[in-house]
Amino acid sequence: MAEERTPLTKTQFLGLTALSLAVFLIANDFTAFSVAIPAMEKEFNSDITTVQWVINGYTLVFGVLIISGGRLADMFGRRRIFFIGTAIFVLFSLLGGLAVDVWMLLISRALMGIGGAMMWPAILGMIYGLMPEDRSGLAGGLIMAVCGASNAIGPMLGGTLTDLLSWRWIFFINVPIAILACFVCWRVVADDSPEEVRERIDYAGVTALTVSLFGLLVALDLAIDFGFKSPLIVALFSIFLLFMGLFVIIERNAGKDALIPQDVASNSKFFAAGIATLLLSVVFFAALLYVPQFLTKVRDYSAMASGMGLLPMMIVFGLVSYVSGSLYERLGAKVIVSAGTVCMCAGMFMLSHLHEDTQYTSMIPGLMILGAGIGLFYSTITTAAITVVDPSRSSLAGAILYMFQIAGGALGLGMNTTIVVMAPDLTTGIDRAFTVNAYLALAGLIVCILFVSGKTIEVEIEEEGIL
Structure with a gap:
């Protein structure tokens, strides 16, 4: 007979809602600007090589500083660092929206990455801190469900704001969302700032x-x-x-x-989760980049239509992420992450049989299976990784895991682009890249089978002597 799970209180529900808004804020910002780049080029009479740093600069600063942000959150209190990070994010969102030249735009956008790098690990730590121990799987599912929905909505929201108002409103819309999230967190999330900071900044x-x-x-x-x-x-x-x-x-x-304490640095299960995340992130980012490329350059879709071509994957990603939290609580980490990697491997193999006459409708099954795999994998691996370290390290653990994801995306971008440009034509190149990514997903499956273990993380932690 299954044990009855602890119900969420009103305070926990409100806190999770506010933090979900903050997750939306960060995840949406990674994709919303992609469709606004042509409008920015036109307004500032610039070129794509320069303006693309609206995306690259933010991602670079975010990725470089996120581990430091996680350590600060664990040392000085997650709520405090969240408020400081959000203030930085809002300030430079306003300055970015008010930019008078391209350099003010790029600098403001890059400095938003400082705020994001402080917010994200603090958000992860607070979400896992709010959840009852027996509902930790739901936390990972919630985070990735919101991320999936935000990534899917981002291009549509960015395109709508750019067409109806201005690209500047992609910056401005961050302000009310951030203020609302901070206000609710201030009211319902307990202050976890230590009375005395016993550790020094490294x-x-x-x-x-x-x-x-x-x-x-x-x-x-x-x-x-x-x-x-x-x-x-x-x-x-x-x-x-x-x-x-x-x-x-x-x-x-x-x-x-x-900066990375010994109990985290020597945790083999945590870093195995990181390696799996690195491998599967190569696969995820390959689909994000080259499915739209195929639709735009081979099938002559518009930029907006090619972006919407990812919707089957992203919608299934969001839905499965939410469900996977409950599955995790029942089946444990190994089964769910293994099923996720199998789906990602199968989805990539299905997408790898491309030719110039391939119809979009024939790609939808592969995209949906890939999306299911992404949803199963990311939400579960996030929970598995964060809960095998001491709870006082949860923000740092979340930050390190996200760094593996960013590094995987960057590595995948370079690797897949090299494969594509070396091919005789774009379609052949994408086909080869997707085949290689399917085998990478298979390698990720092996890592998950060998190193992600246990039905429930709570049991594993007790066996390891962490709690």
Whole structure:
């Protein structure tokens, strides 16, 4: 007989609603600007090479600083860091919307990434902190369901605001949503700020990791244009390796003040979840980039129509994410993440049989199966990773996991673009890229089967001696 699960209180429900708004704010911002780039180019008389940094700059700053943001949230209180991060996000949203030239636009957008890097891990920590222990699976499902819906809505919302009002309103709309989320959190989420901060900020570790991740993410981004053998790209990868080695040395000597504490750094189950996330993120971002490319450049779809071509995947992603929380509570991590990777592998194989006459309708089954896999995998792996570390490290754990996702996306972008440009034509290139990604999903399945274990995370934690 199944155990009765703890019901949510009114306070928990309101807190989760407010934090879901904050998740929407961040996830929507990753996709809403993509359709507004042509309008920005026109207004500032610029080119796509420059204006694309509206997306790249934000993602770069967000990815570089998110681990530091997670550590700050665990040290100084998640609610406090969430409020500070949201204030930064809102300030530079306003400045971005009021931009008088392209450089003010790009700088404001990049600095929004500082706020986002503080908000996201704090949000994760607060959501898992609000949920009863026996409902932790629901937390991961909720987060990824909102992310899926936000990513799907983003291009449509951005396009609508750009057409009816102005691209500037993609910035301005952040303000009321952020204020509402902060107000409700202030009223219903308990202040978790410690009376005394017993750990110091690891400035040396923060600096070394920031420089290292900057080198890695910029190298992966620019390698598409310059090639991996370019002296610039080689230099950036060298910076990444040098400062990552320095970071490891610093962390070994930092003791309890380490940016990534030893109990997290030595947790093999946590980092196995990170490796699986890295591999499957390559697959996810390949679909996000090259399904619209195929529809636009091969099938002659408009930009808006090609973006909407992802809707079957994103809608199923959102729906399955929400359901997967309950499945996780009943079946545990291994079954759900394994099923998710199987679906992602199958979906990619189905999408890999492309030719110039391929009709969009024949792609829908593959997109839906891929979306189901993404929904099962991401919500479950997030919960599995965060709950195998000490609860006081949950924001940091969420930040590190998201860093694996960003790195996987950047790596996938470079790898898949290289495969596509080396092919005799675009259709063949996308077909080959999707086939390679199907095998990467298979590799992710092996990682999940071997290293993600246990029916319930609570049992695993007790066995590991963390609680």
